[in-house]
Amino acid sequence: MAQKPWDFPKAILSFRRFLRRRFLGGRHHRRPTSSSTATGASATIPPADKLHDQTVMVELESWLLRSPMSAFPYFMIVAIEAGSFLRGLLLLLIYPLIWLLLGHDMRLKAMVTVCFLGLREKEVVRIGKAVLPKFFLEEMAMEGLEVVSNPKRVVVVSSVFPRVMVEGFLKEYIGVNAVIGREVMVVAGRYVGLVVDDMETEGGSVEEVMEEMKSGKGDGAVGLAGVGSKMNHLFSRYCKETYAVCDADKKEWQPVPREKYPKPLIFHDGRLAFKLTPCAAVAMYTYLPWGIFLAVFRSLAFGLLPYRVSVPLAAFTGMRSRLIAGPSTDATLQSNGTTAGRLYVCNHRTLLDPITVAAGLNKPVTAVTYSVSSVSELIAPIRTARLTRDRDEDRRRMEALLARGDLVVCPEGTTCREPYLLRFSPLFAELTGEVTPVALETRVDMFYGTSTKPAAKWLDPFYFMINSRPEYRVEFLERVSTAPPVDGQEGGHGHSINAANRVQRVLGEALAFELTEQTRKDKYKMLAGNEGIVKGEAKK
Secondary structure, three states: OOOOOOOHHHHHHHHHHHHHHHHOOOOOOOOOOOOOOOOOOOOOOOOHHHHOOOEEEEEHHHHOEOOOOOOHHHHHHHHHHHHOHHHHHHHHHHHHHHHHHOOHHHHHHHHHHHHHOOOEHHHHHHHHHHOHHHHHHHHEEHHHHHHHOOOOEEEEEEEEEEHHHHHHHHHHHHOOOEEEEEEEEEEOOEEEEEEEEEEEEOOEEHHHHHHHHHOOOOOOOEEEEEOOOHHHHHHHHHOOEEEEEOOOHHHHOOEOOHHHOOOOOOOOOOOEOOOOOHHHHHHHHHHHHHHHHHHHHHHHHHHHOOHHHHHHHHHHOOOEEEEEOOOOOOOEEOOOOOEEOOEEEEOOOOOOHHHHHHHHHOOOOEEEEOOOOHHHHHHOOOEEEEOOOOHHHHHHHHHHHHHHOOEEEOOOOOOOOOOEEOOOOHHHHHOOOEEEEEEEEEEOOOEOOOOOOHHHHHHHHHHHHHOOOOEEEEEEOOOEEOOOOOOOOOOHHHHHHHHHHHHHHHHHHHHOOEEOOOOHHHHHHHHOOOOOOOOOOOOO
16 A cells, blocks of 8 residues: 655644643643533523523633734733833734744743833733723623623633733723733742743632632532633533634624723823734834924924914824814903903813913913923923912912913813813812813824823823824813802802812813713822822822
């Protein structure tokens, strides 16, 4: 009998499978003989009443995220936001090699090494809580969210991401009870880039957790996994029922609308405003040198030229400005018969807000600031005045500034990227009898012009101007009275609070933004773990 020729590619694949089983910790389980509701078949979404009062084990990548799983964009976010653009470029350059030469597990471990090596643990934890949730929420599937909204206890397992990358999103925004994922070794507060165990959690490995449920220490579980994934085999072995879904069935799954997020996404951090797929990352790094040139050119234009020249020149470079309902510029008559400047109250989007208001007025204004860096004050094309967060002293300073000319205040006290308005500080309502609300909206295509990191705040305007087509929309609204009632029954601090709330409502209606009770302290506690007070400032 003639001998068949040796199939070299098939032999290589078989050898790779052997090495993976032998050295990479791959565990093989027998195919499930238990009652698996959907094993390797088409997707079956379990009915809500079937999961009520149950413990559910969910594979993150198969059931909560819509598109076929590519971990690269999320690792790029960690590399750039927790590391630097150079680290992100290194990951982008080696990614084609590891994609071609390495298997799935080794590819993930290689990306972990490149992204995590040398990074501080607390900074990566911050990125997992403040930056990554936005991108996971945008990729979340409505069908998967409905499944995990009803059970008594939800345990999410990620076979792709280190636990530090997904735990903040899953616990803060989805409300799951436990998260199981890869653990990365930490030495002296910094990551060394090595995966300690493929599936480890505070309660032990994923198999130990599931063994407890099977042995009677728990109440059993329903498993939700992907067809053909190792989590499907594992869940089918330990769970009393298993439902599986394949990528073809997920094509019809819908994204979760913003208004149906389990928790509103009011605050998030990071510079990147888009999902960094490999093609998008190549485009970003190709554009970046030109973007830096544009940012410098636009900054010089606004700093050195009059607004009637700098605004059209910036528009020529792609920076769009839209002015609606230009204001009347007559002065305000004070109670003592003297004239004073107008008080412009605007919501806070970026550090460029007062400059944009000045450009809309086509005349100089003064802006009051709190934690702006000295570099930002030095290069600002308008006058700035630093406040102290001491109420009496700040009121005295603002009254003196208003007596000399127009004044711009942002009573939110910090920037907010999303369509929400934070609570307004009422101090401005005690300065004059009427104010002019200014509704501001921004759009960016690549980078956000805000950050909570103190060392990087002076770069905020440059990041906004690096965008290829940044946009500012400025709308001057009708004046709002902040004077106390004639009968005097609502004077004092209570009146200023009501007046501030009234101005907030006017701006919210003009922008179609939702009003909140969140404050600057809430933002910084969530995104940076502090109250947003820099050294030397008094607490408000």
